Amino acid sequence: MTAGADQHRRNRRGDATRARMLAAALECLSSGDPDAVSANHVAKRAGATWGAVKYQFGDVDGLWAAVLDHLEERRGGPLSFPGSADDAVEARVGQIISALWRGLDSPDARAIDTLRMALPRERAELEQKFPRTAEALASWQVSWVATCQAAFADLDLDPERVREVAALLPGAMRGLNSEAHLSTYSDLDLARHGLTRSIAAYLGESSGEGRS
CATH class of the missing domain: 1.10.10 (Arc Repressor Mutant, subunit A)
Structure with missing residues (x-):
C-alpha cells in the first residue's frame, strides 16, 4: 500500500x-x-x-461549535421563501411563522435549546469561556436575519422594521411552542394567525400596502 x-x-x-x-x-x-x-x-x-x-x-468549546456548524450545514443555510412581488406581506410572514412552528419541535431544535440552556447567559462570559461556540451562535443569528431580509427584499419595506421582526419572531414562537406543551385553553392557531396579521400590518405601514 x-x-x-x-x-x-x-x-x-x-x-x-x-x-x-x-x-x-x-x-x-x-x-x-x-x-x-x-x-x-x-x-x-x-x-x-x-x-x-x-x-x-x-476542547469542549470546539465540540459545541462543530455541532452548531454541522447543523447549519445540514439545514443548508438560510431558508428560502419563494414568492413574487405580487405576494402580500401577510403571506410571506405566514410562511416564515409556519416554518418556525414546524421546526421548533424537531430534534435539531431541541438540541440547540438544550445546549443554549447550559451556556452562560451573559454575552461577555459566553465569548470568554466558549469563543468558538459564541461565534457559531452569532453566525446562526446572521443567517436568520438574512433569511428575513431575503423574504421581503423585493418589497418596499422599512429595513429596520424587518430587522426588528427578525429579532422578535424566534422568541415569540418559542413562547407559543412552550404553551403548546402545557395544559392550556389558548387557541394557538388563532394566536399564530393574530401574530401573522399583526406583524404584516406593522411591516405594511412602511410601504403602500398598509395605507388606503
Missing part, C-alpha cells in the same frame, strides 16, 4: 470518527436532558474516550 493510500484510509477513518461523535452529541442534546451537555457524556455515547474527542475538536 502506498503512503498516499494509507493516508487516505486514515483520513476516512478520522472523518467517520468525527461524524460518529457529532451524531452522539446531537443524540445527547436532543434528549433535552441538561446532564447531556457534557463532553464526557458525549464521548461515552460515541464509544470513545475524552482524549479522542479532544483530538477531533480540541
Whole structure:
C-alpha cells in the first residue's frame, strides 16, 4: 500500500470518527436532558474516550461549535421563501411563522435549546469561556436575519422594521411552542394567525400596502 493510500484510509477513518461523535452529541442534546451537555457524556455515547474527542475538536468549546456548524450545514443555510412581488406581506410572514412552528419541535431544535440552556447567559462570559461556540451562535443569528431580509427584499419595506421582526419572531414562537406543551385553553392557531396579521400590518405601514 502506498503512503498516499494509507493516508487516505486514515483520513476516512478520522472523518467517520468525527461524524460518529457529532451524531452522539446531537443524540445527547436532543434528549433535552441538561446532564447531556457534557463532553464526557458525549464521548461515552460515541464509544470513545475524552482524549479522542479532544483530538477531533480540541476542547469542549470546539465540540459545541462543530455541532452548531454541522447543523447549519445540514439545514443548508438560510431558508428560502419563494414568492413574487405580487405576494402580500401577510403571506410571506405566514410562511416564515409556519416554518418556525414546524421546526421548533424537531430534534435539531431541541438540541440547540438544550445546549443554549447550559451556556452562560451573559454575552461577555459566553465569548470568554466558549469563543468558538459564541461565534457559531452569532453566525446562526446572521443567517436568520438574512433569511428575513431575503423574504421581503423585493418589497418596499422599512429595513429596520424587518430587522426588528427578525429579532422578535424566534422568541415569540418559542413562547407559543412552550404553551403548546402545557395544559392550556389558548387557541394557538388563532394566536399564530393574530401574530401573522399583526406583524404584516406593522411591516405594511412602511410601504403602500398598509395605507388606503
